[in-house]
Amino acid sequence: MKRLGILLSGRGSNFVAIAEAIESHRLLGAEICIVLSNVVDAPGIVAARKMGLNTAVVESRGRTRDEHDMEVIARLHQHKADLVILAGYMRILSPRFITEFPERILNIHPSLLPDFPGMHAHRDALAAGVKESGCTVHFVNERVDDGTIILQRSVPVLPGDTEETLAARVLEQEHGAYPEAIARVLCEQYESRNGHYVKRND
Ligand code: GRF
Numbered sequence: 001m002k003r004l005g006i007l008l009s010g011r012g013s014n015f016v017a018i019a020e021a022i023e024s025h026r027l028l029g030a031e032i033c034i035v036l037s038n039v040v041d042a043p044g045i046v047a048a049r050k051m052g053l054n055t056a057v058v059e060s061r062g063r064t065r066d067e068h069d070m071e072v073i074a075r076l077h078q079h080k081a082d083l084v085i086l087a088g089y090m091r092i093l094s095p096r097f098i099t100e101f102p103e104r105i106l107n108i109h110p111s112l113l114p115d116f117p118g119m120h121a122h123r124d125a126l127a128a129g130v131k132e133s134g135c136t137v138h139f140v141n142e143r144v145d146d147g148t149i150i151l152q153r154s155v156p157v158l159p160g161d162t163e164e165t166l167a168a169r170v171l172e173q174e175h176g177a178y179p180e181a182i183a184r185v186l187c188e189q190y191e192s193r194n195g196h197y198v199k200r201n202d
Contacts, residue, residue, distance in 0.1 A: 002186050003033035005081030007072070009090040012044020013171065014108055014178050018085065019051060021179035029186050034079040036072060038091055054079060060091060069094040076101075083185065086140065087178070095142055103148075103192065105140040106185065108178050110170045112136060112152055117145030122163040122170070133157050133166060135174045137181035139192070148192045150181040 006015050015035060021027035035048035038060045048055045056075050060068045073096075076084060086107040098105065111121035113136040118124070125133045134154035141147040153173040157166060184190055190197050 002030050002082040003080050004030055004083050004085050004182070005033055005076040005079060006035045006048075006085045006087050007089040008035065008037050008042060008044040008087045009039045010042050010044060010088045012042065012047050012087065014087040014174055015044050015085075016047055017175035018087070018179050018182065019048075019053075027179040027183055030083075030182060033081055034075060036075055038068070038072075038089070044088065065092075065094050066096060069097045073097060073100050083182065085178075085182065092144060093140060098140060098142055103139050106150065106178075106181065107138060107140050107145075107147075108174055108181075109136045109138065109145050110167065110174065112154060113138060113145055113149060122166045125157065126161060126163065126166065131157055133170060135170050135177055137177055139197075148195055148197050150184055150190075150197045151177060153177045 008015055018027065019032060022030055022032065032053055034054045034056060035045060036056045036058060037045035038058055040057050040059065045055055045057060058068065058071050058075065082104065084101050084105040086105065109121065111125055112134045116124040132154050134152055136152045137150045139147040139150065153176065155169045155173055189200055191200050
């Protein structure tokens with residue numbers, strides 16, 4: 001069984017989708033060992049408590065990034081996390097954090113990376129007038145919204161779309177994409193090759 005450490009800061013709908021995928025045996029070989037929030041009473045951490053999962057709040061206020069990250073890393077190790085799943089975690093990880101879990105930290109971003117990284121993916125996609133957007137699950141490296149892409153799912157951008165309508169259409173895809181990407185990492189049949197995550201030859 002591989003152990004998932006989930007980090008979140010807000011709503012937590014991707015975390016809930018992952019928990020439900022495990023519960024309903026759509027994501028096999030995984031269990032959630034800890035749900036950790038940097039925000040007190042984030043809806044996601046409240047949901048995790050209701051599910052009876054291990055939870056922790058590690059507040060970032062008043063501490064350096066390194067101090068905060070060291071405590072988060074310690075909690076993840078304490079619960080023996082194999083994979084770190086960023087699910088709406090609104091903090092940039094320190095280099096130390098990233099080297100602690102090489103190719104073991106996943107993030108989901110609401111655009112078809114490398115297009116529209118950053119905080120305003122939907123706004124930027126609409127402003128650019130693209131016909132298609134979507135979501136990307138990728139490994140986290142030292143650059144924001146970069147790192148090997150594990151999988152992407154696309155949706156059409158429709159006439160009259162607002163940030164909210166586009167976000168909702170993409171979010172529906174996120175909830176399927178994240179469990180599938182985790183399964184892909186856990187099955188160990190894929191490897192990173194030249195920046196792509198591809199099936200092994202052997
Ligand atoms: C999602 O849109 C995800 O792509 C982005 O942050 C949002 C988190 O939503 N990284 P939720 O907290 O999982 O509902």
